[in-house]
Amino acid sequence: xxxxxxxxxxxxxxxxxGEGITQRGLAKKLGIxxxxxxxxxxxLAKKGYIRIINIKRSRIKYLLTPRGIAEKAHLAYQYMxxxxxxxxxxxxxxxxxxxxxxxxxxxxxxVVGTGEVAEIAALVLWELDLTLEQVxxxxxPGATFLGHKVSTLAKIPEMSFDWIVLAVLDGSEGLRVRLHxxxxxxxxxxxxxxxxxxxxxxATDGVA
Numbered sequence: 001x002x003x004x005x006x007x008x009x010x011x012x013x014x015x016x017x018g019e020g021i022t023q024r025g026l027a028k029k030l031g032i033x034x035x036x037x038x039x040x041x042x043x044l045a046k047k048g049y050i051r052i053i054n055i056k057r058s059r060i061k062y063l064l065t066p067r068g069i070a071e072k073a074h075l076a077y078q079y080m081x082x083x084x085x086x087x088x089x090x091x092x093x094x095x096x097x098x099x100x101x102x103x104x105x106x107x108x109x110x111v112v113g114t115g116e117v118a119e120i121a122a123l124v125l126w127e128l129d130l131t132l133e134q135v136x137x138x139x140x141p142g143a144t145f146l147g148h149k150v151s152t153l154a155k156i157p158e159m160s161f162d163w164i165v166l167a168v169l170d171g172s173e174g175l176r177v178r179l180h181x182x183x184x185x186x187x188x189x190x191x192x193x194x195x196x197x198x199x200x201x202x203a204t205d206g207v208a
Contacts, residue, residue, distance in 0.1 A: 001082040009075040102128045106162025110134045113167035114145045121167040166191040
């Protein structure tokens, strides 16, 4: 599903659920410019998906039409299919990245990250019979993630582990540099998203 369809779905959902929703409020929730939100609103109205009602001179109300309700359901179904396909592909990619760890002697893993990437990574670790020992995220210390209390990166030298999995979308290279500062060898670090992960091979390819 492309960005335009996602935004249209987001707007239709907000109009269906929100009381007194404004264009400024829509722009903030969708993370797009106010002018772009205005263009989307006009386009959806032109297609007959929403009605724009002038309540007062300075107040406008948005309503979904029957066509808009049907389109919202259609887009939601498309998004579900897209999300499922994306999840399946991502899960298989992570499985291939983490499979060499199962063939090694050590199975204790520290996961860096607490987002969706980390959630999928944790599931793959479980499928591969690898042990999630600790979870690290400098932005959420003290929080609970999949039953583990989240620690900071600075605590890693005090932890027992065999592998560190960088389960983040961005910033893997910076995390590697910090881990190297703790004297952690690169061959014990597996990044799920970075240049190294997309290049000719990973540091774990030769693990016996």
